[in-house]
């Protein structure tokens with residue numbers, strides 16, 4: 456109860472701060488995550504939209520989370536490419552750290568699939584995965600692994616794909632052995648992002664799937680994919696020999712099934 460009141464009070468403080476002390480106007484709250492809260496702002500002069508992300512007040516006394524929050528800002532600054540939000544400014548408001556970044560005006564794949572009911576063919580799914588891997592390669596080249604490439608964190612608009620939420624990202628650890636991975640989701644190398652890309656691809660493919668029987672089967676049985684595509688996804692998911700790096704994953708996309716443009 457006290458925590459809820461504290462958050463509510465802080466929410467008003469942020470609103471007032473934005474309206475009275477910055478060049479932005481407050482538009483709305485975008486969402487509350489486990490570590491932070493995101494607000495949509497508009498810059499009064501340019502009319503451009505931005506996102507203010509701040510730490511939740513209940514985490515204020517956790518030193519480790521302050522470091523993670525600071526690391527998230529540093530990583531966004533280090534990546535600095537058009538399809539990843541740039542940090543506009545950062546600060547603290549009553550000891551609560553926040554930063555303001557570009558707003559990605561696009562649709563998440565979660566919205567596309569589950570809200571709008573969009574479907575993706577095999578060719579389209581592989582084409583989108585190819586574009587995602589190209590973006591992921593750029594991030595890995597900067598020494599960073601995202602570790603949370605889920606459908607709510609990948610957006611699409613007329614400029615292509617965008618990745619948000621570097622809250623779980625880590626610096627790549629070059630000393631990890633590819634063949635000794637226990638938890639592919641958390642590992643601090645390319646394996647983690649490729650594992651999530653494998654799941655992302657399965658979400659795209661399942662958008663086109665209509666169950667014909669009650670019994671749930673494995674994705675390999677349900678999706679009826681060509682063997683080359685099954686092999687490819689199994690390698691992404693580390694169910695068989697994982698890719699040595701992200702470029703190898705990109706070059707191994709089964710091109711026979713890619714959309715002809």
Ligand SMILES: Nc1ncnc2c1ncn2[C@@H]1O[C@H](COP(=O)(O)OP(=O)(O)OP(=O)(O)O)[C@@H](O)[C@H]1O
Pocket residue numbers: 485486487488489490491492493506508540556557558559560563607619620622
């Ligand atoms: N730069 C951005 N552009 C557009 N939308 C954004 C941006 N950053 C965050 N959002 C949106 O704001 C909401 C909250 O994002 P945030 O990253 O704070 O938390 P979360 O992803 O919900 O939770 P968690 O990080 O704990 O998994 C999400 O709906 C996300 O899509």
